[in-house]
Each structure stands twice: as structure tokens, then as C-alpha cells.
Amino acid sequence: MNQKEDQSTILSHIKDRVTDPFLSNFFICFIIFNWKVFYILLLENKSAIDRINFIEQNYFPDSCTIFIKISIPFGISLLWFLFFPRVKRLIVNYHTKRKMEIEKGRIDIENDLKFANRLSVLEQKEVRLNSLEEFIIRKYREFKHKPQSNYSICKCNDAQLGDWIHLPKDSDRGSLAFLNKDFTNLASGVVVELLQNDYVLIQTYGEVIADEIGIREDIRRRANARLYLSKSPGRYRLGPDGESNLNQKLGSFSGTANNTKFLIKFDNEETKN
Incomplete structure (x- = not known):
């Protein structure tokens, strides 16, 4: 029972590390930056000992090289982890703002068209009312002398x-x-x-x-x-x-x-x- 619990705890820790945003970015950057090492480890036909020795001699000959091979992916991951949320926020804000502007423009155009249609109808009614007003005034002047x-x-x-x-x-x-x-x-x-x-x-x-x-x-x-x-x-x-x-x-x-x-x-x- 304890062994199963230990295995579950270990798997849980591994999952947390893998899904951690910073560590996952670091792993991806490390693999990309050192892709030749992983290519040799996975696809080379030589024995495992020969592959490890070849990697140590050519890619990690001293501590300075090891530091560079690790620190550069680490630095890129750190920058990505710190600045990407801000960049993403700026992009999302810009996209949202543009979407709202486009939607507002569409609504404004629809309102303008509706207003233009209503204005046209009102203008037609105004013309009719004006003609009717002139007609009423004219007929009043004619009919006021005809009370019967x-x-x-x-x-x-x-x-x-x-x-x-x-x-x-x-x-x-x-x-x-x-x-x-x-x-x-x-x-x-x-x-x-x-x-x-x-x-x-x-x-x-x-x-x-x-x-x-x-x-x-x-x-x-x-x-x-x-x-x-x-x-x-x-x-x-x-x-x-x-x-x-x-x-x-x-x-x-x-x-x-x-x-x-x-x-x-x-x-x-x-x-x-």
C-alpha cells in the first residue's frame, strides 16, 4: 500500500514538473538549443557508451560549455515566462479593441441606414403635410365665404x-x-x-x-x-x-x-x- 502511494506521489510530482509553465518552456528551449545531442542519443546506431562519450567530448567538454548549454535555454525560458504574458495581454487587448471598433462601426452603419430610411420617410411625409397645409389654407379661404x-x-x-x-x-x-x-x-x-x-x-x-x-x-x-x-x-x-x-x-x-x-x-x- 505504501509502495503504491509512493509511486502515485512520484508520478504526481513528475506531472507537476512537466505541466509547470516555466519548466515546460525550459525543457522545450533546452531540446531546441541542444537538438544535436538528442538526435545522437535517439537515432545514432552506436552503442550507448560510445554515444555518451561522443557527446561529452564534443558538446560538453568543460564546465564553461555546460554552463552555456544550460544557461542560454534557461535565459530564453525566463524571458519568455516573464514577458510573454504581457505581450499576450497587449495582443489580446489590441484584438479586443479592434473587434469592438469593427462591431461599433457595423452598428453605426446599420443605425445610419435605419436613420436614413426613417429620414426619407419623414421627408416624404413632410412634403405631403406641406402640400396638405397649403391645400387646407387655400380651401379655408375659399370655403369661409360658403358657410352653407x-x-x-x-x-x-x-x-x-x-x-x-x-x-x-x-x-x-x-x-x-x-x-x-x-x-x-x-x-x-x-x-x-x-x-x-x-x-x-x-x-x-x-x-x-x-x-x-x-x-x-x-x-x-x-x-x-x-x-x-x-x-x-x-x-x-x-x-x-x-x-x-x-x-x-x-x-x-x-x-x-x-x-x-x-x-x-x-x-x-x-x-x-
Whole structure:
């Protein structure tokens, strides 16, 4: 039992020496510096006695040579042991710093791109807001003299000036109005101005310049002419449709001839048979 413990202790000491950073460096430096000696010991075909004698005579002839053969690897190992951790620390610090700089540069570029995209969106919105602000100011100056007129803004694809629009309640999306059997697409107003992105300004009540909404001159010259919603999307007709049980009156002219203003006033009328 004691013998086994002694062997274990010896092996443990040997392992500690071999794995010791300084001693392992010294062994490596010693082998490299004296590689010829180990080459002769391991690979030469002569007997062990002859090899040892040859090494003593040629590589270790005196104490001064022995000191040199040992002290130089020892000095290199000592320098390596003392300065390598510092050099390694400098290298690691430099590498870490460069890695952080590169990562910071990458993040900065990504943030710049995101900021540029957001800035572009904000610039587009600013242009739209500026145009909308100019539009609101202009329309305010026009409408402040028309207190009896009502207006609304909605989105309607392919709408043109003078088109009659159906706008459902509590919705900002309209469609071209037309007379159908179910009377589900009756007009809510007429387009008086086209805005951006398919938005339109519609007038839902009050007087409007007839020429601006596309009412023909021959109709404007008629006395007491009344316009009704047509079966064609967005269009009007002169007089009610006799084939329909119900017609929507869009409005009428107040004058007797050469009318310039059309009064929008919706009303549903039953067809008299």
C-alpha cells in the first residue's frame, strides 16, 4: 500500500514538473538549443557508451560549455515566462479593441441606414403635410365665404373631377356612385378637387360652380334643370330614370338660364307610373 502511494506521489510530482509553465518552456528551449545531442542519443546506431562519450567530448567538454548549454535555454525560458504574458495581454487587448471598433462601426452603419430610411420617410411625409397645409389654407379661404356648403375627404381610386361618389358612413373610402336595383350606391357628394394618393375632396351640400364639375353647357342653359344619378358609375343624367322605382336627385339650378352655379341637394324620388 505504501509502495503504491509512493509511486502515485512520484508520478504526481513528475506531472507537476512537466505541466509547470516555466519548466515546460525550459525543457522545450533546452531540446531546441541542444537538438544535436538528442538526435545522437535517439537515432545514432552506436552503442550507448560510445554515444555518451561522443557527446561529452564534443558538446560538453568543460564546465564553461555546460554552463552555456544550460544557461542560454534557461535565459530564453525566463524571458519568455516573464514577458510573454504581457505581450499576450497587449495582443489580446489590441484584438479586443479592434473587434469592438469593427462591431461599433457595423452598428453605426446599420443605425445610419435605419436613420436614413426613417429620414426619407419623414421627408416624404413632410412634403405631403406641406402640400396638405397649403391645400387646407387655400380651401379655408375659399370655403369661409360658403358657410352653407359641406365637404369631406375620402380615398377613391380612379375618381375624376365631377364624378359623383358614394361614401359609406364612418368610412374614408369611397366608390363611384351609380343607380342600381338595391339603391346601395347612392351619391354622397361630387369630386371638386383631386388630392394626392387617390384622395379626393367631395362637396356634399351647397352651391358649386357647374362648369368645374363637368355639367354640360346645354344643360346649364335649361331653366330649372334637375340632375339625377345615372346608372353609369360616377355620372349624372338629366331627369329621372323611368325604368327605376326610385331615383336620387342630385340637385338643381336656381336660375332660369345661363346657370353658373349648381345647388347640391340630395333627395330620393319615387317614379310615378
